[in-house]
Amino acid sequence: xxxxxxxxxxxxxxxxxxxxxxxxxxxxxxxxxxxxxxxxxxxxxxxxxxxxxxxxxxxxxxxxxxxxxxxxxxxxxxxxxxxxxxxxxxxxxxxxxxxxxxxxxxxxxxxxx
Amino acid sequence: xxxxxxxxxxxxxxxxxxxxxxxxxxxxxxxxxxxxxxxxxxxxxxxxxxxxxxxxxxxxxxxxxxxxxxxxxxxxxxxxxxxxxxxxxxxxxxxxxxxxxxxxxxxxxxxx
Numbered sequence: 191x192x193x194x195x196x197x198x199x200x201x202x203x204x205x206x207x208x209x210x211x212x213x214x215x216x217x218x219x220x221x222x223x224x225x226x227x228x229x230x231x232x233x234x235x236x237x238x239x240x241x242x243x244x245x246x247x248x249x250x251x252x253x254x255x256x257x258x259x260x261x262x263x264x265x266x267x268x269x270x271x272x273x274x275x276x277x278x279x280x281x282x283x284x285x286x287x288x289x290x291x292x293x294x295x296x297x298x299x300x301x302x303x
Numbered sequence: 304x305x306x307x308x309x310x311x312x313x314x315x316x317x318x319x320x321x322x323x324x325x326x327x328x329x330x331x332x333x334x335x336x337x338x339x340x341x342x343x344x345x346x347x348x349x350x351x352x353x354x355x356x357x358x359x360x361x362x363x364x365x366x367x368x369x370x371x372x373x374x375x376x377x378x379x380x381x382x383x384x385x386x387x388x389x390x391x392x393x394x395x396x397x398x399x400x401x402x403x404x405x406x407x408x409x410x411x412x413x414x415x
Contacts, residue, residue, distance in 0.1 A: 224403050232408065233393060239403035283400065291336075291404065293345050 192217040194282055196294035204302050205272060211265040211297045213280035218258045221283040225254050225265050227276040228296070234279065238265070242285075270301045305329055309394050309407035316384045316414045324379040324410050326394030332405070334397050335377035336361075337369060339390040340409075346393070352377055384414045 193216045203209055213223070225237040238247045238254040240263065246255040253266040267274055277296045284290045310325045326335065337349040348361030352371040366388060368380045381388060394407040 221401050222403065226406075231411075234406040236403055236405060241401065281404075291346075291348070295345055 192220075192282065192284060192290075192292045194280060194292050194294040196278075196280060196297050198297060199295065200298040200300075202300040202302060203270060205270060207270050208266065208268050209270055209299075211267070211278050211299070213263040213265070213294055215261045215263075215282050215292070217284075218261055219285040220258070221285055223254075223256055223263050223280060223282050225252075225263075226279045226281065228279060229276045237278075267299075272301045272303050275299055275301045307394055307396055307405050307407035309392075309410050311410060312408065313411045314413070316381075316412065318385060318414060320384050321380065321382050322384065323381075324392055324394075324412075326377045326379070326407060327375050328394075328396045328405075329375065330396055330398075330405060331374070332396035332398045332402075333374070334399070335371065336395040336397075336404070337367075337377070337379045338393045338395060339363065340393060341390050349379065349392075381412075384412075386414045388412065389414045 195214045197212045220242050222241045224239045226234040228234050240247050240254055240256040251268040256263045277298045279296045280294045281291045307328045333354045336351040338346045340346050347363050349363055349367050350361055350369040352358045355374045358369050358371055370378045392410045395404045397404045
């Protein structure tokens with residue numbers, strides 16, 4: 191059974207720092223992995239989608255990597271800003287299912303001005 | 304380009320009342336999904352529709368029904384609301400199994 195774990199559960203850093211959020215999964219049979227952010231009381235915003243054949247994806251200050259063989263993904267945020275404060279969720283799309291998306295519990299990120 | 308639109312954004316129901324949550328997408332995606340999000344439980348799949356004309360149960364379907372009215376619209380109905388259905392409901396879509404998900408902004412439902 192696929193399990194997705196996100197470490198740490200919470201992270202507080204000063205503005206301007208570079209940081210890394212971690213996501214690990216137990217079964218490498220995935221179509222892709224997607225990173226989302228969720229602001230308090232809001233919906234989910236897709237940040238990056240990495241296909242199983244890809245190693246990384248970049249969007250602005252965000253870079254997501256995928257190492258399928260070790261079951262790990264990282265989300266790197268460069269030069270963090272207070273506006274980056276949110277909960278970050280990773281989710282994997284399973285290969286043997288046309289609907290299952292397995293979610294991590296999220297990392298709550300606080301960027302201190 | 305609205306993406307995925309959910310209505311209403313907020314709703315308060317009395318126990319036993321019924322209501323329908325609406326979801327519409329203009330992305331021409333085949334698959335649509337209904338999730339609920341509860342504190343400490345994460346996101347759980349209620350129902351999904353892999354394509355127009357088909358619907359299937361997810362993890363937590365009890366107390367809900369769905370209708371895939373056409374390719375654009377996927378509605379979620381609570382026939383007799385219960386306090387346990389107090390939650391935030393999200394609709395999501397994706398083109399195919401290898402594609403990413405796009406979420407709506409959610410409906411906050413309180414059942415008293």
